[in-house]
Amino acid sequence: MIEKGSSVHSTGSGDPRLDRRYAWAEAALKDGDAQAAIEILDQTLSEAYGFTAAWHLFGLAQEALGHNEDAATAWRQCLELDPADHFGARLDLARIGAMPAEDAASENFSGTLFDDYAERFDSHLIEALQYRAPALLKAALARACQQIERPFHFDMVHDLGCGTGLMGEAIRAETGFLAGCDLSPRMVEKARAKTQGDGRPLYDKLAVAGLASFLASRPDHSADLVIAADVFVYLGDLTPAFAQSARVLKRSGLLAFTVQSHDGSGVIVGEDRRFAHAELWLRQKLSETRLLPVRIEEASTRQDRDRPVPGLLVVAERN
Structure with missing residues (x-):
């Protein structure tokens, strides 16, 4: 936090x-x-x-x-x-x-924040905050693939806000080409230093970029999976990210992500200065961008003051 x-x-x-x-x-x-x-x-x-x-x-x-x-x-x-x-x-x-919460995101604040956080990011998340987003999101993605009867493998994957590569480590075995982006140069350095079991780099491509600009640089209908673990909590209006993901994804490609949630309507900024999105708002925005929710599951991906933070795991299909 x-x-x-x-x-x-x-x-x-x-x-x-x-x-x-x-x-x-x-x-x-x-x-x-x-x-x-x-x-x-x-x-x-x-x-x-x-x-x-x-x-x-x-x-x-x-x-x-x-x-x-x-x-x-x-x-x-x-x-x-x-x-x-x-x-x-x-x-x-x-x-x-x-x-309005949807207007409150700041790339400069987020990028500098995580530059300062990079050295202790993995240990603080996993040990202090009991961060579980990559494992939970991967499991939800596997259930979604089983539900729609498609292989749990993705030739081209974009990991948005990849940070130090925790999501990349979780999903690497199920990917062909794995690309990641993050606003923080120091986070990207940490991800670039990670390798697979055979010594090859964990990521095939890494970029220091915001997720919207990174997706905008990708060709139409070129990706099988766009994944964002604990990233959308730093964005209020997710419509641009949803729209770009829908453009980049192949037909029947998947968008998988986590959010913090709340019981009200729309989008709010909580006391932890992170965005929380209501489930109905997410469903509406996904529908507007031709993304069909396959699974939306309640889950807490981390602790705050020793209490689970309410959240959602979402997997949507490009139709």
Whole structure:
């Protein structure tokens, strides 16, 4: 889980004195004294109005006091100063209902986040969060293949948001050509270093790219499987990914993915700053892009604070 207050972009102002104030404010907020944090940040921002990290922290402190309108104003100022949204301000705005969740994704935030996370990614996911998405998704995919009476083998596979290659390791034996993409160069480096049992590279092709741009570069009707394990939790509007997957897939090709889910409608951003998608919303969007759900199963792919996170395993067929 990524903590709500964590930052993956430089928090420096360029002035050591102001940076110390920022650190004091951050410590005060972590200790539960949001008012003290606000008072420190008020002084800091009066001297450095363009201190983006301070605006983001100011928003978190205001939220902690229940001042959501003031928090939203601070996060909008973040976006004014940093339109690329390295601090995930859009996610915070969506989290408090100040922005539609479907508009809140930020590739810059996600890419830098996972660059910082790459060295400890596998061990933290598997040991601390009990991450099981690759194994669960592979099993659901096998059940779907049995259900529609097709071989559990795929000549051309695109692994979206491949990370360090955990999904690739799980599905490699069932693939011919395995291609992966990820926004994080360091994650791709980790995936590139992995090999099969015979010493050959785990992936036949790897690219540092967002999933939409990666799919857009693939030929029409060229893939047998598009798979995305624990990736769509970083995207609100999945329609572009569904549409590109449908274009790239051969007829009867499969799209398999995991999402976090919720009991309401549409798309929301949870306290963990990850997107959760309602099952009905997913069914509607898949149908609009000529993808027919074969299986939708409830499953938790990881833990958060020692509790299972609600989720869905989805396998859809290109018709």
